[in-house]
Amino acid sequence: MLKYILKRLFGMLVVLFLVLTITFVIVRVAPGDPAALMLGPDATPQDAAELRATLGLDQPILVQYGKFILSAVQGDLGQSLFFHRPVLSVIAERAEPSAFLALFSLIISIVIAVPIGIFVAYRRGGVADQGAVSTAMLAASVPSFWTGLVLQRWLASDLGWFPASGYGGPAAGFLDRMGYLVLPAIVLGIVNSALILRFTRASMLDVLGEDYIRTARSKGMSEGRVVMKHGLKNAAIPIVTVVGLTFALLVSGAVVTERVFNIPGMGSLVVGAVLRRDYPIIQGTLIVVATLYILINLCTDLLYLLIDKRVRY
Amino acid sequence: MTAAASTSEDPGLWKTLTARPAVLVALVVFGAILAAAILAPWIAPADPARMSVRARLSPPLGDYIFGADAFGRDVLSRLLFAGRVSLSIGLGVAVLSTALGIVIGLAAGFFRRLDAPLSRLIDAMMAFPDILLAIALVAILGGSAANVVLALSIVYTPRIARIVRAATLVIRELPYVEAARALGSSNLSIMVWHVLPNIVSPITVQATFIFAYAMLAEAGLSFLGVGVDPSIPTWGTMVNEGRQYIDQALYLILFPGIAISLAVLSLQLIGDGLRDALDPRLAKDV
Numbered sequence: 334m335l336k337y338i339l340k341r342l343f344g345m346l347v348v349l350f351l352v353l354t355i356t357f358v359i360v361r362v363a364p365g366d367p368a369a370l371m372l373g374p375d376a377t378p379q380d381a382a383e384l385r386a387t388l389g390l391d392q393p394i395l396v397q398y399g400k401f402i403l404s405a406v407q408g409d410l411g412q413s414l415f416f417h418r419p420v421l422s423v424i425a426e427r428a429e430p431s432a433f434l435a436l437f438s439l440i441i442s443i444v445i446a447v448p449i450g451i452f453v454a455y456r457r458g459g460v461a462d463q464g465a466v467s468t469a470m471l472a473a474s475v476p477s478f479w480t481g482l483v484l485q486r487w488l489a490s491d492l493g494w495f496p497a498s499g500y501g502g503p504a505a506g507f508l509d510r511m512g513y514l515v516l517p518a519i520v521l522g523i524v525n526s527a528l529i530l531r532f533t534r535a536s537m538l539d540v541l542g543e544d545y546i547r548t549a550r551s552k553g554m555s556e557g558r559v560v561m562k563h564g565l566k567n568a569a570i571p572i573v574t575v576v577g578l579t580f581a582l583l584v585s586g587a588v589v590t591e592r593v594f595n596i597p598g599m600g601s602l603v604v605g606a607v608l609r610r611d612y613p614i615i616q617g618t619l620i621v622v623a624t625l626y627i628l629i630n631l632c633t634d635l636l637y638l639l640i641d642k643r644v645r646y
Numbered sequence: 647m648t649a650a651a652s653t654s655e656d657p658g659l660w661k662t663l664t665a666r667p668a669v670l671v672a673l674v675v676f677g678a679i680l681a682a683a684i685l686a687p688w689i690a691p692a693d694p695a696r697m698s699v700r701a702r703l704s705p706p707l708g709d710y711i712f713g714a715d716a717f718g719r720d721v722l723s724r725l726l727f728a729g730r731v732s733l734s735i736g737l738g739v740a741v742l743s744t745a746l747g748i749v750i751g752l753a754a755g756f757f758r759r760l761d762a763p764l765s766r767l768i769d770a771m772m773a774f775p776d777i778l779l780a781i782a783l784v785a786i787l788g789g790s791a792a793n794v795v796l797a798l799s800i801v802y803t804p805r806i807a808r809i810v811r812a813a814t815l816v817i818r819e820l821p822y823v824e825a826a827r828a829l830g831s832s833n834l835s836i837m838v839w840h841v842l843p844n845i846v847s848p849i850t851v852q853a854t855f856i857f858a859y860a861m862l863a864e865a866g867l868s869f870l871g872v873g874v875d876p877s878i879p880t881w882g883t884m885v886n887e888g889r890q891y892i893d894q895a896l897y898l899i900l901f902p903g904i905a906i907s908l909a910v911l912s913l914q915l916i917g918d919g920l921r922d923a924l925d926p927r928l929a930k931d932v
Contacts, residue, residue: 348769348770351766351767351770352770352773352774354770355770355771355774356782359782359786362786467668470911470914471907471911473914474858474862474907474910474911474914475903476862476865476866476869476882476885476903476907477866478865478866478869479906479907482885482889482903483896483900486892490892581772581774584775584777585775585776585777585778585866588775588777588778588781588866588870589777589866589869589870592869592870603778603782604870604871604872606785607781607782607784607785607872608872612785612786615781616782618778619778619779622774622775623773623774624773626773626774626775627773
């Protein structure tokens with residue numbers, strides 16, 4: 334098992350290295366001079382030359398690449414061109430709303446999707462099953478920003494149940510700030526629950542067809558125990574996997590949802606960075622998010638070892 | 647007699663596909679959306695760019711069936727023309743990412759030496775959330791419709807490549823590939839004539855889903871203001887423009903939102919139907 338964990342960690346490092354390489358390439362393959370691009374059309378050639386020197390763009394490409402990788406490994410993702418501060422500290426400041434938005438919406442989607450998924454798998458083909466599957470597909474087809482705008486207008490502006498947008502003032506306490514995340518988390522949770530519901534249902538269907546389920550029933554075990562004890566326990570692996578995989582979906586959804594609700598998180602940071610041509614911020618956010626994704630998927634892989642005693646690598 | 651025999655064995659793709667009511671409805675809806683977009687210049691009631699101060703924010707069911715926007719432009723006409731752009735971008739991404747994914751996936755699955763590096767590259771690409779990677783690429787490439795297609799194709803290529811690689815790994819070991827090799831076929835001809843035809847089904851299914859995802863992603867990019875130029879009407883830019891007037895004129899975001907959702911939903915249903923019809927082994931209740 335230790336060998337597996339080490340092998341998995343090594344694979345993770347290779348992918349992380351590739352992630353860094355890809356983000357480096359993305360900014361460097363841009364047509365034209367990156368310095369001129371970052372400065373925008375009003376910059377003089379002198380400004381561009383200065384920025385090139387500060388960013389080290391006047392050095393050979395391999396030297397730039399080596400320096401980029403070395404400093405990234407040490408946690409230095411460069412300086413923001415707009416904030417004039419280290420990229421990582423700018424991102425860290427914006428992390429709170431994004432992290433809690435992702436966490437709350439994940440909880441909401443699991444609370445909605447897993448019980449419904451189990452129930453409709455058990456009542457396969459029934460009205461509830463067809464209804465749930467169709468609703469999930471519809472939820473996955475509606476753009477999250479649109480659901481956000483409509484619910485914002487209805488539940489926040491018209492009914493006043495939730496704050497419409499923002500993240501509280503600078504003086505707002507923690508609970509106040511979290512209050513601003515409830516409606517956005519519901520929006521994102523609905524979108525996310527579609528995928529989790531489909532996977533929960535599918536993996537429960539697979540498991541409920543197994544021989545040991547029939548054996549458990551024939552032993553006279555109650556239906557509730559059959560489904561919860563034997564069924565859910567064995568369906569847990571695919572469900573955990575998909576919860577890990579929805580992280581990417583959550584981040585994509587969060588970028589747009591933050592924009593709808595004017596939440597100053599990492600999504601708003603990136604969109605702002607695009608409009609301000611703050612390339613180090615874009616690059617840094619890509620690296621941070623991809624690293625989180627890789628780590629989360631490593632954790633879900635390792636979780637298998639805990640959940641299912643049959644898994645032995 | 648022969649015809650009857652052949653239908654009993656293989657009912658044909660079209661028949662299997664249309665046998666499920668949901669898929670049939672999806673085909674009709676998507677066909678209608680496609681036809682409306684193609685025919686936009688002939689069926690649109692007005693010039694989508696013509697402004698009118700008097701018609702400003704006039705509600706639906708008056709002079710304008712779907713109302714008029716903040717510049718007094720006819721929403722229905724804009725919806726029709728926006729559909730051309732949104733659908734073209736979705737289709738373009740589906741075609742381009744499929745082509746790129748086939749090349750990368752075949753190379754990874756067929757040549758053992760390329761497998762490890764290409765597979766790791768695919769893993770690394772898939773670590774980026776789609777919208778985020780697309781935002782970065784569009785920021786670098788510039789916000790034209792062609793660049794949005796290119797950026798989203800790069801984002802979705804790994805999905806196709808993964809499927810092609812997995813299928814190629816299996817097919818590579820089958821006896822008929824060995825037979826072709828024994829007969830002196832080159833690697834390229836084995837890939838094109840023996841492997842590719844056998845993986846058309848999973849690729850088609852995935853390409854349909856990518857068509858749908860790409861339309862959602864394009865709408866998201868346009869909504870964020872980092873997609874195609876805001877002056878070009880797409881369903882996403884229409885929602886983005888309409889959100890400023892959401893308190894007075896909800897219909898401005900309602901209609902483009904419904905258009906995106908209907909197009910994406912019908913594509914997903916068609917993708918599901920195709921999966922069940924093309925490859926019964928893949929048929930799952932997911």
